[in-house]
Amino acid sequence: MIMHASLSYATLIQNPLLWAIAGVIILVAFYVRAVIGFGSGLISVALLTLIFPIKEVVPVVLLLDLLGSVLLGAYDFREMRWPELRWLIPGSLIGLAFGSFILADTNAQNLTRFLGVFILAYVCYALLMKPERLPQVALPWGMPLGIFGGVVGSLYGGGGPPIVAYLQMRHLDKRAFRATFQGIALTDNILRAFMYIALALLTWQLTVGFFLLIPPVLLGLWTGNRLHLRINQRTFLMGTLAVLAVVGLKYLI
Template identity: 65%
Template sequence: MHSHLDAAVLTGHPVVWLFAGAIVFVSAYVRATIGFGSGLIMVGLLTFLFPIKLVVPVVLLLDILGSVLLSGYDFKQVRWRELSWLFPGSVLGLTIGAWVLRSTPAQHLTLFLGVFLLAYVLYAVWVKPERLPRVGRGWGLPLGTFGGVIGSLYGGGGPPLVAYFQMRKLDKRAFRASFQAIALFDNAVRMGLYIYLGLLTLQLGAAFALLAPAMALGLWFGNRLHLRISEQAFLRGTLILLAVISAKYLLSAAV
């Protein structure tokens, strides 16, 4: 594992740059296809190469790029009323998570995250994704807070937001568009917090610039697949991705 993540390390180690770029490309492909997951996947894999406190800010910048590009494509599909309680919950959760990231080892919380994701996936499989109960918008406050905490700690607060949007019965285009809108808001808040806390530096910004083309390319290919898959395949794909992420965090906590 390299102790630094900057342009000098990436350009000085082409193989490391290639592996990091491949991780970013695959993560972006999944993000465009399913609507979420790039942050958690990138953090989960890039931490094999670099320390988590360096990876998370770079992933934040990559996620902002992804949210901007996808939001521009899907802007008319955003369901703004669905976001009314998610916004305040996210601000609260992001603030808590940024403070925890600065002061404690984030890995200590991976067990809780893995158990939550696994429980949701098992529940959704048991009742079938298309038969999940419809919940009120007020659920956006606790799930948005939880998503904000996860976003600050692990680079993506997608799973609680996915649970909310699935149980609000959004179709795949509205799901992806609304997710990008709240993700862009979350990322803007996180960027301000990270700069204030000294977690985001110019060196990490340079590393982002070198990985950004892989992000854009993955989004382009993933968007093509998103437009072709059925609603049922989309729902099942989200659950499969959540199960994979859950397994990753449970294994990380056990090691």
């Protein structure tokens, strides 16, 4: 496996194999994002960091996720649940501020085991209870889980797990779940972009490299959305847990 390569435009354009590998990873990640509403950041970062430095992967994936959030959010706009966002967004803003500074000053890969334990613990709990029978939490739980999601999002490129747990325990249907997740993701993505620019994590070369990866994002979203519209609610819930379990195992290993 090629190690310590760069996600910059110059490197990708000169190394078609690296570009192709990155493109396949992005396509799969955004296929999953369209099917279950989240996971593109976590999957992309988990796999791309096997080849590229995490401090390049996270900013590029941020831009890709921003594009995905805009497209899916526009498609599902009428399905968004605004009361959930009123609690999730403030918490997420606090969390992403802490996470951005941690990413700038710390090797974030040393913190992945904690995230893996959290994810697997929630998956086991949800399977034991059955996802459709999870207890319904009150709206204010969106604040602490939003904070946790913001920190995770800054460190790993996707704050999915804590927010997924919250939205599942709010018992939203699949379209409302996906739409509401895009609302919080879009807010996080925009603010993280400004923070990454201020902290010199998002450079011009990485930004141009992002444009090379837009086609697999579009293909992944289009094909994944076709499946999302066909699956039933239980399959959707089990799919979210399956993706969480795979990501949790990856972070532990």
